[in-house]
Amino acid sequence: MLQSTVNFIFANPLLLALIQIxxxxxxxxxxxxxxxxxxxxxxxxxxxxxxxxxxxxxGLLQPVADGLKLLIKEDxxxxxxDKWLFLLAPxxxxxxxxxxxxxxxxxxxxxxxxxxxxVSDINIGLLFILAVxxxxxxxxxxxxxxxxxxxxxxxxxxxxxxxxxxxxxAGMALVGVLLFSSSLSMVEIVKQQNTMGVWNVFFQPxxxxxxxxxxxxxxxxxxxxxxxAESELTAGFHTEYSGFRFALYFMAEYTNMVVVSCIAVxxxxxxxxxxxxxxxxxxxxxxxxxxxxxGGGVFVLWLWLKSSVRxxxxxxxxLIACFVVLALLLAIPPxxxxxxxxxxxxxxxxxxxxxxIWYRATFPRxxxxxxxxxxxxxxxPLALTNLVVxxxxxxxxxxxxxxxxxxxxxxxxxxxxxxxxxxxxxGVASER
Amino acid sequence: MDWKDFLWRIFLVDLIKGLxxxxxxxRPDAIYTEQYPLERPPVAERYRGAPRLNNHxxxxxxxxxxxxxxxxxxxxxxxxxxxxxxxxRKKRLTTFTYDLSRCMFCGxxxxxxxxxxxxxxxxxxxxxxxxxxxxxxRQALEEGPQPSRYTR
Numbered sequence: 001m002l003q004s005t006v007n008f009i010f011a012n013p014l015l016l017a018l019i020q021i022x023x024x025x026x027x028x029x030x031x032x033x034x035x036x037x038x039x040x041x042x043x044x045x046x047x048x049x050x051x052x053x054x055x056x057x058x059g060l061l062q063p064v065a066d067g068l069k070l071l072i073k074e075d076x077x078x079x080x081x082d083k084w085l086f087l088l089a090p091x092x093x094x095x096x097x098x099x100x101x102x103x104x105x106x107x108x109x110x111x112x113x114x115x116x117x118x119v120s121d122i123n124i125g126l127l128f129i130l131a132v133x134x135x136x137x138x139x140x141x142x143x144x145x146x147x148x149x150x151x152x153x154x155x156x157x158x159x160x161x162x163x164x165x166x167x168x169x170a171g172m173a174l175v176g177v178l179l180f181s182s183s184l185s186m187v188e189i190v191k192q193q194n195t196m197g198v199w200n201v202f203f204q205p206x207x208x209x210x211x212x213x214x215x216x217x218x219x220x221x222x223x224x225x226x227x228x229a230e231s232e233l234t235a236g237f238h239t240e241y242s243g244f245r246f247a248l249y250f251m252a253e254y255t256n257m258v259v260v261s262c263i264a265v266x267x268x269x270x271x272x273x274x275x276x277x278x279x280x281x282x283x284x285x286x287x288x289x290x291x292x293x294x295g296g297g298v299f300v301l302w303l304w305l306k307s308s309v310r311x312x313x314x315x316x317x318x319l320i321a322c323f324v325v326l327a328l329l330l331a332i333p334p335x336x337x338x339x340x341x342x343x344x345x346x347x348x349x350x351x352x353x354x355x356x357i358w359y360r361a362t363f364p365r366x367x368x369x370x371x372x373x374x375x376x377x378x379x380x381p382l383a384l385t386n387l388v389v390x391x392x393x394x395x396x397x398x399x400x401x402x403x404x405x406x407x408x409x410x411x412x413x414x415x416x417x418x419x420x421x422x423x424x425x426x427g428v429a430s431e432r
Numbered sequence: 433m434d435w436k437d438f439l440w441r442i443f444l445v446d447l448i449k450g451l452x453x454x455x456x457x458x459r460p461d462a463i464y465t466e467q468y469p470l471e472r473p474p475v476a477e478r479y480r481g482a483p484r485l486n487n488h489x490x491x492x493x494x495x496x497x498x499x500x501x502x503x504x505x506x507x508x509x510x511x512x513x514x515x516x517x518x519x520x521r522k523k524r525l526t527t528f529t530y531d532l533s534r535c536m537f538c539g540x541x542x543x544x545x546x547x548x549x550x551x552x553x554x555x556x557x558x559x560x561x562x563x564x565x566x567x568x569x570r571q572a573l574e575e576g577p578q579p580s581r582y583t584r
Contacts, residue, residue, distance in 0.1 A: 047457070048457055050463055309470075362451050
């Protein structure tokens, strides 16, 4: 019975794709929900607080409670709002955010010639991703405009200006990588990093830096969260939204974070490859998934020892059992091989998402003119230089390891020039 | 700007310093939050909270001799001591009301008490749903506040 079902699924690629889409949608929704939890927790720890603690042990059920609350809340449409656009806008945002995952390769593992861990490998993958994720800005602009209220409108204006500015820098930073891979397909880009032996970060650290900064700006997050600056615009473009539609916007925002991290990981950090995949000496790293699950188990054990509430202790014991079972499952060689790519990809994405939260806890918000200044007068010239220098070096010597030195030295020099040209408005540099 | 400054800015040293600081705060002992109903905060030694009328630890009789000195000492006049004479002309405490809603916890009443019967304890859970509930009678004063213990 099971065998015939599996056969049927593998005989119909569309059915397989549909199942993959459903799984990706479900998993990403869950990840996004718990990303909010993680953000609140990490932010709290960095501020010497505890974060959500009341719903479930260590507040673990908080996302569920939040989701339920948002679903049940009244859905208000302002009297003067453009009703259809108002209803459409959040849907556009979430649609754009989720569609991107169709072209992101989570891992490269084939069963009977079918790829299990990605839906499609389009030969214009990166272009598709950039195009679709840029559509998300329509959701923000339309939502801000349709609300017929000044705060959302101002937030939307800021958001669109910011996205347009930083998309240029991000795009040009990505082109530097494309020159190495000479392919737009996400799978090809990762495979090229495998044959090269080193991840693209080491060839293009400047481009990576530019992309990280631009990514933070594009997802409207601190220190570039001007579109929803609470102190100035109450909540920015979604001020008038409530209930389920607000939840959609919220989800779209966090999904965009995941998307941007996935792109960065695929292009710069070698996607599903483990660190230094071509060095056989590091083969012991393939046992990392087991160690990670056991580490998770030990962490929960520590929580169990610390907790004095009986119900929490039952829950933690259950979690420990889950971790142990998972570790035993991973100890089976075929399973370990299958999970390898997915594990490294998720670890990298998780590190990236953590960094996003880390920036939020650390850096204060930019002023609007500073934001534009950084975007247009620093990032874009730097990205252009990086692109030109990379292109020249590759045309001259081909993608070898030593030209990376040339690229980086020149880019650093340009960075220094740009920095010295920029006046330091606060005079921080002279005070030191 | 000298070259050291250059390098400082190129490698984003200031930003990295900031990131290191926030990262270091994630250690478990840095957490400042108390989970109040589960864990009670330690109160300072000289904290003056809910008043209490002390009983003799062995006989259980009140220590109060109904001398009325606390009532006289109180700047807010919120203590009312009621007494009756026994057959041998001794004063005996009957009622004792203490209006907590007007109390400023100055502690003059406990200073005035010659027998250490009235005492401001370190109990801080004295919130109440009504103004009438803030007026404590003798029984409430002897028992002290009885908050419901939080369990989960």
